[in-house]
Amino acid sequence: MTGIIIQSLAGVMWTLAYILIILRSRRDRVYGMPLVALCANLTWEFYYTLVELPPHDDPTKLAAQFVVNFVWLVFDLVILVQVLRYGPRQFTWISPALFYGLFALTLAITGPTIVLLNKEFDDIYGVRASFVQNLAMSALFLVMLNARRSVAGQSVGIAVSKMIGTALAALGVYLYPPAPVYDDSVLLPFLYIAILAVDLVYTFMLVRLRRAPAARDEATPTTAAVPA
Numbered sequence: 001m002t003g004i005i006i007q008s009l010a011g012v013m014w015t016l017a018y019i020l021i022i023l024r025s026r027r028d029r030v031y032g033m034p035l036v037a038l039c040a041n042l043t044w045e046f047y048y049t050l051v052e053l054p055p056h057d058d059p060t061k062l063a064a065q066f067v068v069n070f071v072w073l074v075f076d077l078v079i080l081v082q083v084l085r086y087g088p089r090q091f092t093w094i095s096p097a098l099f100y101g102l103f104a105l106t107l108a109i110t111g112p113t114i115v116l117l118n119k120e121f122d123d124i125y126g127v128r129a130s131f132v133q134n135l136a137m138s139a140l141f142l143v144m145l146n147a148r149r150s151v152a153g154q155s156v157g158i159a160v161s162k163m164i165g166t167a168l169a170a171l172g173v174y175l176y177p178p179a180p181v182y183d184d185s186v187l188l189p190f191l192y193i194a195i196l197a198v199d200l201v202y203t204f205m206l207v208r209l210r211r212a213p214a215a216r217d218e219a220t221p222t223t224a225a226v227p228a
Contacts, residue, residue, distance in 0.1 A: 003176030004061055006168055011068040013165030018075035020158045022082065030090060031083040032153035034140035035103060038079055039110035040133035044126060045073040047115055054125040056178065125178045131191040134166055138198035142205065151210055159206050163199035170195070 021032035033041075048054060049069040056062040087103065088096035117129045141162075145154060170192040177183055 003172055004058075004064060006172040006175070007061075008064060008068075010165045010168035010172060011064075011071075013161050013168060015068075015071060015075070017158050017161035017165060018072065018079070020155060020161060021153075022075065022078050024155050024158065025079070025082045025086065025153050028152045029086055030148075030153040031079070031086050032158070033079050033083075034137065034144050035083065035087075035106055036110055037133065037137035037140050038076065038083060039103075039107040040114050040136065041072070042076050042080065042107070043111035043114045044130060044133065045069050045076055048126050049073050052124070054178065127173060127178070127182060128185075128187060131170070131188060131195065135191055135195050135198065138162075138195050138202060142198065142202050145202065145205060145209065149209075151206065154206060156203065156206055156210070159199065159203040163196065163203060166195055166199065167192075 025032040031038075049066065050073075053062070053066055053069075056065060083103065084100070088099045091099045094102075114129050114133060117132070118124075118126050121128055123129065141154070141159070145151075148154075170188075173182060173188065174192065182188060
């Protein structure tokens with residue numbers, strides 16, 4: 001039961017992060033999640049919601065996992081709509097058609113990578129890929145912050161919600177692994193620490209940029225034109 005509570009709290013914090021991303025993106029009229037990270041999230045949540053739900057023995061945990069995954073998938077689809085709407089104006093040096101083509105190519109490459117990574121390690125719960133893509137997302141948020149040189153589409157609330165949600169998810173897997181194979185993992189503990197470290201750096205840089213006199217709430221075409 002404690003494991004379910006921890007993972008449920010992780011789900012709540014990540015759901016909050018999604019909501020804040022959507023609201024901030026709508027306000028600033030820029031997308032709020034790095035493109036590669038969105039493609040990875042869409043793939044993981046679609047696959048482990050509608051194709052191959054993780055086989056938890058506990059019906060309560062299985063139901064909770066499905067609900068959380070489905071909610072995240074819906075929010076990711078909303079973020080996808082925002083990317084398709086606001087993305088072209090941030091890539092001013094290419095045509096909208098080319099932007100959509102490049103995004104489709106990114107999804108076509110990122111998606112199978114996530115699925116095949118799980119297949120390669122026979123990870124039926126998708127745990128390794130979820131934390132690998134989480135680390136990539138944390139790094140890409142830093143890249144996006146540097147590229148825009150503003151807090152457009154981003155906020156401390158998003159950063160903190162993501163950080164706490166991921167930390168709780170890591171704690172849940174560490175204390176209550178869904179399968180014995182994760183007990184001996186040397187990769188997962190490294191990923192937990194690395195994600196937390198990068199999230200702390202991102203939050204610090206976000207606070208620092210917000211306090212800078214030149215910080216703006218809206219990205220100009222010049223600063224937003226660098227992809228993330």
